[in-house]
Amino acid sequence: MNIRQYLDSTYLKTSDQANLSEAENTQIVKNTIEEAIIERFKLIMIRPDKVSLAKEMISKAQSNLLIGTVIDFPEGKSSLEEKLAEANVAIQNGADDLDFVCNYEAFKNGEIDLVKNEILQCTRLGLSNKKVVKWIIEVAALNDTEIIQLSVLIKNIIIQNFDENDYSSVFVKSSTGFYKTENNLPNGATVPTIIMMLENASPLPIKAAGGVRSYDEAVEMINLGVKRIGTSNAKAIANGETSQNQY
Numbered sequence: 571m572n573i574r575q576y577l578d579s580t581y582l583k584t585s586d587q588a589n590l591s592e593a594e595n596t597q598i599v600k601n602t603i604e605e606a607i608i609e610r611f612k613l614i615m616i617r618p619d620k621v622s623l624a625k626e627m628i629s630k631a632q633s634n635l636l637i638g639t640v641i642d643f644p645e646g647k648s649s650l651e652e653k654l655a656e657a658n659v660a661i662q663n664g665a666d667d668l669d670f671v672c673n674y675e676a677f678k679n680g681e682i683d684l685v686k687n688e689i690l691q692c693t694r695l696g697l698s699n700k701k702v703v704k705w706i707i708e709v710a711a712l713n714d715t716e717i718i719q720l721s722v723l724i725k726n727i728i729i730q731n732f733d734e735n736d737y738s739s740v741f742v743k744s745s746t747g748f749y750k751t752e753n754n755l756p757n758g759a760t761v762p763t764i765i766m767m768l769e770n771a772s773p774l775p776i777k778a779a780g781g782v783r784s785y786d787e788a789v790e791m792i793n794l795g796v797k798r799i800g801t802s803n804a805k806a807i808a809n810g811e812t813s814q815n816q817y
């Protein structure tokens with residue numbers, strides 16, 4: 571198995587440190603894009619305002635690195651119109667993958683029609699532009715029943731509204747990597763959570779993200795059956811190392 575094929579390289583935390591000036595911030599993102607090109611990762615996951623920069627660097631380097639970006643990150647609370655507008659700009663700027671944060675608070679509050687509609691409309695926008703779409707469900711904010719229900723909801727929307735050939739382009743993703751639990755418990759890609767997602771979202775693929783820190787954890791996720799891993803520690807993992815949790 572080639573672990574590099576599974577790795578998204580996500581550096582959202584480093585590019586989001588509030589104490590960095592805008593210039594330093596951009597330089598950090600540049601460094602991580604460059605690293606992802608050199609390391610030949612599958613994809614660099616960056617904030618929407620850095621997509622054009624990544625596009626330029628990737629084309630200059632004649633690299634096959636894909637660009638992913640996050641929409642309505644990290645809380646997923648914006649309106650459908652705002653989500654669509656942000657996604658449209660990312661598409662125009664050259665993003666390949668759109669990782670939408672699902673409005674999981676609305677889901678928890680029983681506003682199911684709102685959630686269904688955003689999943690349907692945003693997925694339609696992504697797929698009609700030949701993009702990969704991912705739905706971040708923020709598992710740490712949900713109990714087990716909610717994780718199962720939301721995975722099933724997303725699966726059913728896709729199965730009922732899109733062609734079978736599109737299923738592999740719509741992922742359910744575990745975490746933003748930004749959610750803070752009160753006691754700092756692991757808040758993303760834990761084994762029990764990923765198993766629940768795999769069992770309930772199939773045939774949609776799963777992206778394990780949030781807290782994947784070591785080569786062994788990444789391999790465990792791959793063996794469970796995930797199709798992507800999102801991590802801000804991609805380089806260390808690809809080199810068989812463990813890195814510190816950044817929370």
Ligand SMILES: O=C[C@H](O)COP(=O)(O)O
Nearest residue numbers: 747779780781800801802
């Ligand atoms: O998908 C993106 C996440 O930021 C990955 O989380 P992480 O920083 O815990 O690896």
